Amino acid sequence: MRTVRPRSVIIWTAVALVGAVGWAMLALARGEEVSAVWMVAAALGSYAIGYRFYSRFIAKKVLKVDKNRATPAERLNNGVDFHPTDRRVLVGHHFAAIAGAGPLVGPVLAAQMGYLPGTIWIVAGVILAGAVQDMVTLFFSMRRDGKSLGQMAREEIGPVGGAAALVAVLAIMIILLAVLALVVVEALAESPWGTFSIGMTIPIALFMGFYLRVLRPGRVTEVSLIGIALLLLALVAGRWVAESSWADTFTLSPGTLVIWILVYSVIASVLPVWMLLAPRDYLSTFMKVGTIGLLAIGVLVTLPTLKMEGITDFASVGDGPVFAGSLFPFVFITIACGALSGFHALISSGTTPKMVQKETQIRMIGYGSMLMESFVAIMAMVAACIIDPGLYFSMNAPAGVIGDNVQAASEAVANFGYTISPEELAAAAKAVEESSLLSRTGGAPTLAIGVSEIFSQVFGGAGMKAFWYHFAIMFEALFILTALDAGTRVGRFMLQDMLGNVIKPFRRVSWLPGIWICSAAIVAVWGYFLWVGVHEPLGGINQLFPLFGIANQLLAAVALAVCTTLLIKSGRLKWAWVTGIPLAWDTVVTLTASWQKVFSGDPAVGFFQQRADYQAAIERGEVLAPAKSMDDMHTVVTNSTVTGTLAALFAVLVILVLADCTRVCIKAIRNPAGTTLHEAPYEQSKLVAPAGLIATKEEKEELAAVGTGSPEGSEKRGESG
Amino acid sequence: MNTLRRAARWMRWYTREFTDESAYERYVAHLRNHDPHAAVPSRREFERKRTDAREADPTEGFRCC
Numbered sequence: 001m002r003t004v005r006p007r008s009v010i011i012w013t014a015v016a017l018v019g020a021v022g023w024a025m026l027a028l029a030r031g032e033e034v035s036a037v038w039m040v041a042a043a044l045g046s047y048a049i050g051y052r053f054y055s056r057f058i059a060k061k062v063l064k065v066d067k068n069r070a071t072p073a074e075r076l077n078n079g080v081d082f083h084p085t086d087r088r089v090l091v092g093h094h095f096a097a098i099a100g101a102g103p104l105v106g107p108v109l110a111a112q113m114g115y116l117p118g119t120i121w122i123v124a125g126v127i128l129a130g131a132v133q134d135m136v137t138l139f140f141s142m143r144r145d146g147k148s149l150g151q152m153a154r155e156e157i158g159p160v161g162g163a164a165a166l167v168a169v170l171a172i173m174i175i176l177l178a179v180l181a182l183v184v185v186e187a188l189a190e191s192p193w194g195t196f197s198i199g200m201t202i203p204i205a206l207f208m209g210f211y212l213r214v215l216r217p218g219r220v221t222e223v224s225l226i227g228i229a230l231l232l233l234a235l236v237a238g239r240w241v242a243e244s245s246w247a248d249t250f251t252l253s254p255g256t257l258v259i260w261i262l263v264y265s266v267i268a269s270v271l272p273v274w275m276l277l278a279p280r281d282y283l284s285t286f287m288k289v290g291t292i293g294l295l296a297i298g299v300l301v302t303l304p305t306l307k308m309e310g311i312t313d314f315a316s317v318g319d320g321p322v323f324a325g326s327l328f329p330f331v332f333i334t335i336a337c338g339a340l341s342g343f344h345a346l347i348s349s350g351t352t353p354k355m356v357q358k359e360t361q362i363r364m365i366g367y368g369s370m371l372m373e374s375f376v377a378i379m380a381m382v383a384a385c386i387i388d389p390g391l392y393f394s395m396n397a398p399a400g401v402i403g404d405n406v407q408a409a410s411e412a413v414a415n416f417g418y419t420i421s422p423e424e425l426a427a428a429a430k431a432v433e434e435s436s437l438l439s440r441t442g443g444a445p446t447l448a449i450g451v452s453e454i455f456s457q458v459f460g461g462a463g464m465k466a467f468w469y470h471f472a473i474m475f476e477a478l479f480i481l482t483a484l485d486a487g488t489r490v491g492r493f494m495l496q497d498m499l500g501n502v503i504k505p506f507r508r509v510s511w512l513p514g515i516w517i518c519s520a521a522i523v524a525v526w527g528y529f530l531w532v533g534v535h536e537p538l539g540g541i542n543q544l545f546p547l548f549g550i551a552n553q554l555l556a557a558v559a560l561a562v563c564t565t566l567l568i569k570s571g572r573l574k575w576a577w578v579t580g581i582p583l584a585w586d587t588v589v590t591l592t593a594s595w596q597k598v599f600s601g602d603p604a605v606g607f608f609q610q611r612a613d614y615q616a617a618i619e620r621g622e623v624l625a626p627a628k629s630m631d632d633m634h635t636v637v638t639n640s641t642v643t644g645t646l647a648a649l650f651a652v653l654v655i656l657v658l659a660d661c662t663r664v665c666i667k668a669i670r671n672p673a674g675t676t677l678h679e680a681p682y683e684q685s686k687l688v689a690p691a692g693l694i695a696t697k698e699e700k701e702e703l704a705a706v707g708t709g710s711p712e713g714s715e716k717r718g719e720s721g
Numbered sequence: 722m723n724t725l726r727r728a729a730r731w732m733r734w735y736t737r738e739f740t741d742e743s744a745y746e747r748y749v750a751h752l753r754n755h756d757p758h759a760a761v762p763s764r765r766e767f768e769r770k771r772t773d774a775r776e777a778d779p780t781e782g783f784r785c786c
Binding site: 077088097212217220224277278350351482487492493510 | 735779
């Protein structure tokens with residue numbers, strides 16, 4: 001029995017107070033500008049409380065993690081993919097694997113409803129849902145030797161639920177890739193600086209790949225440092241190119257960029273991993289960790305004020321230009337990754353669980369990493385809200401709404417209730433050396449403006465704004481391109497597997513025709529959506545991003561459903577609410593969103609209503625704004641049919657999985673003795689390792705007793721056991 | 722000074738672990754731990770096998786959105 005120490009009571013009361021004051025300042029400051037420090041305080045205070053109390057409760061009471069039970073890393077240690085990894089290293093690996101463009105883009109778009117709804121969901125969502133999902137999935141996968149989410153679904157639920165989960169993962173991956181590629185296209189179109197520097201990452205990665213393969217195998221740190229130096233050189237050179245006679249060569253229209261990206265993705269996903277993918281992974285991981293770290297420092301040093309309102313009118317009316325729909329459910333759909341991300345379940349099952357040293361560490365690795373990701377989302381929210389709202393809306397509204405010149409944009413923004421003069425719009429573009437910032441949708445350019453604002457205050461002053469803007473664009477584009485390559489490979493792998501059931505040679509992963517055909521097929525499918533997004537008269541992000549959010553959140557529903565089923569099957573019915581409540585909430589949110597996307601009578605929200613309206617107009621021979629021609633009208637009709645069908649398909653797949661889970665749960669509740677769990681048998685652990693970041697006094701004593709007490713001693717210990 | 726050196730050593734260790742640069746030494750140590758005279762692959766062979774393994778299963782080491 002632990003006694004409550006007065007010191008700890010005082011500390012945690014103080015932490016709670018910091019968080020509470022932060023929230024109070026955010027919520028109560030109406031009509032005046034609030035410092036971002038309150039947002040940071042609210043988030044960090046809440047995270048600390050959530051981590052200290054809720055994650056501890058889940059680990060001890062719900063999952064009953066056992067420090068005496070050997071993990072797969074210890075039992076199956078093969079020195080390669082199964083090996084006990086220091087918790088501080090693994091937290092870094094896991095964080096680098098889960099954090100990507102998602103948490104940076106979602107909050108930027110959600111800022112259209114003001115900073116408050118998004119911030120509340122990012123913080124509350126991660127504590128009660130997102131981090132819980134990651135940690136519980138990690139736990140169950142760890143108890144099953146690192147099985148993937150799909151395998152767990154098949155084994156523990158059944159073939160129907162398992163197959164539906166598999167198809168859902170593939171479909172969701174396609175939409176994810178299309179939307180990520182769309183973000184890159186929106187960021188690089190008509191920008192010679194950005195296009196040149198991103199283009200240069202290909203030869204840099206090829207050089208790094210050659211270096212690691214032939215010159216000095218395995219020297220990752222040195223080659224990454226060389227790579228980053230070259231990357232910064234490419235970034236500086238981008239400005240020279242943009243000012244030189246080559247500028248035209250690198251000024252590409254969105255349509256041309258789409259072709260290049262598709263060609264790149266097919267070739268990149270067919271090339272051997274060592275050539276392009278592995279070195280790119282190193283580069284983007286370094287850039288990611290570095291930039292996120294710098295951003296955190298920048299926000300804390302500059303403490304900018306938020307210019308966006310707490311809650312804008314778009315929150316209640318639901319007619320915002322960035323994405324249509326009301327606060328419920330669309331804020332939750334749009335934020336996605338920063339609060340709850342289904343994709344993390346794919347990382348939490350699979351790679352990470354094979355490397356956990358001690359069961360007790362999943363709290364730090366699963367829950368802790370997700371809190372860090374949520375903090376990244378908070379910083380993205382800060383970056384989006386410190387820029388002038390007038391500029392924010394000019395950048396994020398589709399061209400069909402705000403027109404293609406600063407004059408028209410200024411007037412359109414005035415209609416939204418914000419003021420920005422045409423001169424100010426032109427000056428903002430000039431400050432970052434872009435020809436125009438109008439309708440740079442997709443979140444990345446807006447984030448880049450916010451980041452350049454923050455960074456230039458710390459490093460280099462206003463003169464460095466353009467550099468930092470392109471730095472931020474490059475950093476996002478870099479890991480999105482890596483994701484396109486890796487994602488296409490995963491999609492191809494699944495497709496090869498499915499086709500292999502019918503045509504045998506497809507099974508062989510080294511069969512070249514199979515690789516080319518499957519890679520091209522996967523790229524063709526997501527490329528179709530990318531093409532549609534770029535040419536969509538209603539705005540690609542506006543149409544596709546909600547679909548991406550729905551897909552991601554539905555995947556989270558699958559993961560939470562698997563977790564809840566496993567909690568019940570393993571005799572933890574009493575605690576099933578821990579994942580059950582987030583599951584119920586997530587299901588209500590996403591199915592409502594899907595329902596509205598399919599059936600809503602508002603043409604801005606419902607895909608089929610949109611289709612009907614445009615179809616009727618075509619029959620009358622009319623052109624409805626923002627479409628400009630009959631061709632545009634037909635495009636809208638086709639696109640809304642496809643996207644609407646897809647939204648319905650996602651929902652059906654997930655309902656299938658949920659129904660199958662419910663069946664299994666009811667069976668398990670009726671007859672608890674009759675359930676079969678596919679858990680790996682218990683084995684006594686021989687390793688000694690602390691649970692949290694800092695070893696407690698008792699843990700230090702245990703470590704000293706086995707002779708690995710010093711902090712450096714622990715680094716050599718992974719092997720011996 | 723001592724603290725500084727320790728911090729630098731810790732940073733070096735962390736970077737090597739984080740980038741998985743230490744994978745080869747770890748693997749050799751693992752083999753030798755079971756059999757002191759085990760035949761170990763050269764670093765080149767080992768690193769090749771490691772990257773090529775990702776070819777066979779791209780879900781290994783997959784990163785998120």
